[in-house]
Amino acid sequence: MRLALLGCGTVGTEVVRLLHEQAADLTARVGAPLEIVGIAVRRPGRDRGDLPVDPGLFTTDALGLVKREDVDVVVEVVGGIEPARTWLVEALRAGKSVVTANKALLAEDGGTLHDAATEGGADLYYEASVAGAIPLLRPLRESLQGDTVTRVTGIVNGTTNFILSAMDATGAGFEEALEEATALGYAEADPTADVEGFDAAAKASILASLAFHTRVGAADVYREGITAVSARDVASAKQMGCTIKLLCIATRALDQDGKASVSVRVHPAMIPTSHPLASVGDAFNAVFVEAEAAGQLMFYGRGAGGAPTASAVLGDIVAVARNRLAGTRAASESNYADLPIRPMGEAVTRYHVSLDVADRAGVLATVAGIFAKHDVSIATVRQSGRGDDAVLVIVTHGAPDAALAATVEELRGLEFVRAIASVLRVEF
Numbered sequence: 001m002r003l004a005l006l007g008c009g010t011v012g013t014e015v016v017r018l019l020h021e022q023a024a025d026l027t028a029r030v031g032a033p034l035e036i037v038g039i040a041v042r043r044p045g046r047d048r049g050d051l052p053v054d055p056g057l058f059t060t061d062a063l064g065l066v067k068r069e070d071v072d073v074v075v076e077v078v079g080g081i082e083p084a085r086t087w088l089v090e091a092l093r094a095g096k097s098v099v100t101a102n103k104a105l106l107a108e109d110g111g112t113l114h115d116a117a118t119e120g121g122a123d124l125y126y127e128a129s130v131a132g133a134i135p136l137l138r139p140l141r142e143s144l145q146g147d148t149v150t151r152v153t154g155i156v157n158g159t160t161n162f163i164l165s166a167m168d169a170t171g172a173g174f175e176e177a178l179e180e181a182t183a184l185g186y187a188e189a190d191p192t193a194d195v196e197g198f199d200a201a202a203k204a205s206i207l208a209s210l211a212f213h214t215r216v217g218a219a220d221v222y223r224e225g226i227t228a229v230s231a232r233d234v235a236s237a238k239q240m241g242c243t244i245k246l247l248c249i250a251t252r253a254l255d256q257d258g259k260a261s262v263s264v265r266v267h268p269a270m271i272p273t274s275h276p277l278a279s280v281g282d283a284f285n286a287v288f289v290e291a292e293a294a295g296q297l298m299f300y301g302r303g304a305g306g307a308p309t310a311s312a313v314l315g316d317i318v319a320v321a322r323n324r325l326a327g328t329r330a331a332s333e334s335n336y337a338d339l340p341i342r343p344m345g346e347a348v349t350r351y352h353v354s355l356d357v358a359d360r361a362g363v364l365a366t367v368a369g370i371f372a373k374h375d376v377s378i379a380t381v382r383q384s385g386r387g388d389d390a391v392l393v394i395v396t397h398g399a400p401d402a403a404l405a406a407t408v409e410e411l412r413g414l415e416f417v418r419a420i421a422s423v424l425r426v427e428f
C-alpha cells in the first residue's frame with residue numbers, strides 16, 4: 001500500500017514515526033506493507049531531527065504527488081480549506097482512498113468530499129478530525145447505525161479546555177495558558193480557530209452530520225468562543241459551585257407536530273463541578289452520546305496533540321488499506337434524513353447574569369419585571385456588596401435563547417445598571 005503524506009507538522013511527524021516504529025505489526029494487520037512514497041510540505045529542506053524518513057521523499061508539489069499513479073492512499077494532515085480541498089477531490093475522484101484530520105474542510109465543504117468519494121468509489125475516513133485519539137466517529141458511523149441518536153454533548157477542543165482548566169485551577173492568565181497550549185502542539189496553526197470556537201464548531205458540525213444523518217455545515221452551528229470569559233466569570237462560577245467549559249451541544253428534537261429538527265451550538269457554559277464534564281481537564285476531550293435504545297454513552301481521551309491524533313490517523317490508514325486489499329469500500333455518507341436546522345433563538349437555555357448595579361430601592365423589582373416581560377422565569381437571585389459595589393447575580397430557568405438575549409439587551413439600557421459583568425449560559 002503506497003501512501004502520499006500531505007503535511008509533516010505536529011501530526012504528520014507522528015504519523016511518520018508510528019508508521020516506522022510499528023511497520024512489522026502494521027504489515028501483519030493490513031496484509032501488505034505500508035510505504036510512504038512522498039511527503040508534501042512547505043519547506044522540504046527543513047531540519048527534521050531524527051525523523052526516520054528518507055529526505056528525498058519531501059516535495060512542495062502536493063498536487064503532483066496526489067496525481068501519481070502509484071499512490072493508493074492520500075493522508076492529509078495540512079489543514080485549511082484550499083488547497084487541501086483540491087488535492088482531496090482529485091484523489092477521491094481518481095479512486096484513491098483518503099484519510100484526513102481536516103475538520104475545517106469537512107465542516108466547510110464535506111459534501112464535496114463525500115460526493116467525490118462516491119464518484120470515485122473511494123474511501124473517505126476522518127476519525128482524527130474530531131476529538132483526536134478518541135474513537136468517536138467510527139462508533140457513530142458504524143456501531144450506532146441501528147439506533148436513533150438524540151443528543152451529542154461534550155468538550156471537543158483541547159486548547160480551550162487547557163486554557164479554561166488553567167484559569168480555573170491556578171488563576172493563570174488567558175494569554176499565558178494559550179502560549180503553553182500552542183507550545184504543546186494542541187492549538188491550530190491560527191489559534192483564533194480554537195479560542196473563537198471555530199474549531200469546536202467544525203467538530204460539532206461533523207458530529208451532528210453523522211449523528212443525525214443530515215449534512216450540517218459550519219454555518220449551521222451557533223458559535224461563541226472563550227475570549228470574553230474573564231477571571232471574574234471564573235470566580236463567579238466557583239461561587240456557584242460551577243466551572244466554565246466550552247461545550248458542543250447537538251440535539252435532535254421533535255416539534256409539536258412530531259417533526260424532527262437539529263440544533264447545534266458551541267459556547268462557553270457554567271456547569272456544576274459535580275458533573276462528569278467538569279473534571280475533564282488539560283487538553284482532554286469528553287463526549288456524551290445519547291441514543292434511544294443505547295441510552296447514554298461516554299467517550300473520553302486525548303483530543304489534541306501529535307501522537308494521539310496520529311493514532312486515529314493510523315487507525316484509518318489500516319482500515320482503508322484493508323478495504324483496498326479486499327477490493328471493497330466503506331458505506332457512503334448517510335444524509336438521507338436531511339433534517340432542518342433549528343435557529344439558536346429557539347434553543348432552550350439558562351442564563352447566569354451578573355449586574356453591577358446602584359443599590360437603591362426598586363432596582364430588584366425593575367430587573368425582575370424585565371425578566372417577566374420576556375417570559376423568562378428567575379431561578380435564583382443573589383445580591384452582594386452595597387452602595388456603588390452592589391452586584392446582582394440572577395440565574396434563570398430554561399427559556400428560548402432569543403428571549404434571554406432580549407432580556408439582557410433591555411437590562412443593558414437601564415440607568416442604574418453600571419455594567420453587565422457577565423452573561424453565561426448554564427447547562428446541566
Ligand SMILES: NC(=O)C1=CN([C@@H]2O[C@H](COP(=O)(O)OP(=O)(O)OC[C@H]3O[C@@H](n4cnc5c(N)ncnc54)[C@H](O)[C@@H]3O)[C@@H](O)[C@H]2O)C=CC1
Pocket residue numbers: 006007008009010011012040041042043060062076077078079080083101102103104128129132185186187188189303304305306309
Ligand atoms: N495538532 C493537533 O492536535 C490536531 C490537528 N488536527 C488537524 O490536523 C491537521 C494538521 O495539523 P498540525 O499537524 O497541527 O499542523 P502543522 O501546522 O503543525 O503542520 C502542517 C503541515 O502542513 C504543511 N503545509 C502547509 N501548507 C502546505 C502546502 N500548501 N503544501 C504542502 N504542505 C503544506 C506544513 O509544511 C506542515 O508540515 C490540521 O487539519 C489540524 O486541524 C486534528 C486533530 C488534532
Ligand SMILES: N[C@@H](CC=O)C(=O)O
Pocket residue numbers: 129130131132156157158159160186187188194199303304305
Ligand atoms: N486545536 C485542536 C486540535 C485538535 O483537534 C484542539 O485544541 O482541540
Ligand code: NA
Pocket residue numbers: 127128129130131132133134135136137312
Ligand atoms: Na477521534
